[in-house]
Amino acid sequence: MSACVDRQVASEADDLPAQASLQRWVDATLANFPDHHSSELTIRFVDAEESQALNRDYRSKDAPTNVLSFPFEGPEGLSLPLLGDLVICHPVVAREAREQDKTLQDHYAHMVVHGTLHLLGHDHIDDDEAEHMEGLERDILAGLGLSDPYASPAPEQDHDSEDERADA
Numbered sequence: 247m248s249a250c251v252d253r254q255v256a257s258e259a260d261d262l263p264a265q266a267s268l269q270r271w272v273d274a275t276l277a278n279f280p281d282h283h284s285s286e287l288t289i290r291f292v293d294a295e296e297s298q299a300l301n302r303d304y305r306s307k308d309a310p311t312n313v314l315s316f317p318f319e320g321p322e323g324l325s326l327p328l329l330g331d332l333v334i335c336h337p338v339v340a341r342e343a344r345e346q347d348k349t350l351q352d353h354y355a356h357m358v359v360h361g362t363l364h365l366l367g368h369d370h371i372d373d374d375e376a377e378h379m380e381g382l383e384r385d386i387l388a389g390l391g392l393s394d395p396y397a398s399p400a401p402e403q404d405h406d407s408e409d410e411r412a413d414a
Contacts, residue, residue: 248273249282249329254290259336262291263354271358274386279366287329287365289358297335312338313357315364332361348395356395359386 249272253265263271268289276282292300297310304314312335318328334357343353363379370376384394 249276249284250286250327252286252288254288256296257291257293257336259291259293259340261340261350262336263351263358267351267355268358271355271390272362274390275359275362275366277389278382278386282327282329282366285327285329287362288331289361290331290333291336292333294335294337297333297338300333310335310338312342313361313364315361317365317367329362329365332358332365334358334361352392353395355390355392356383356387359383 248269251265251268251272253268255262272287272289276285294310297314298308300314301311302308304316305311314333315330316333317330318326320326320328334354339353339357340350342348343350346353348356360379360383363382368375368379368382370379380396384396387393387395
């Protein structure tokens with residue numbers, strides 16, 4: 247059984263992840279949480295203005311951010327399969343992917359996994375929580391064939407050959 251993922255686009259970007267990719271990333275995350283296989287969530291792609299407004303209004307941070315997670319909080323005693331909403335800011339994710347020398351799709355996969363873990367109640371406020379959550383992210387992304395999102399890029403190497411150095 248797989249999750250029901252509602253893809254919403256409120257961005258002018260034309261290189262957003264396809265529905266099938268979102269489904270695969272969410273299902274890979276939820277595979278670690280058997281009680282949530284049939285959960286429902288919305289993933290909304292936005293531009294910087296909407297991300298900044300939501301981040302300001304809900305987190306008191308007046309700047310756009312890569313992903314915001316809004317867990318569903320239903321009335322007590324009401325059991326629904328709703329996980330909540332993810333709001334992903336394309337300009338921030340695209341910039342981070344360039345800065346971190348990652349493909350845009352790989353970084354989107356990380357943001358979806360990261361945000362879905364937040365919807366499931368995971369956090370990274372203190373060091374122990376962060377270590378646990380990052381470990382889950384690494385494992386899930388590795389299962390998708392993606393590299394460790396927290397690994398440092400390899401240092402640049404000196405590509406001069408001995409001949410070039412000798413001529414200098």
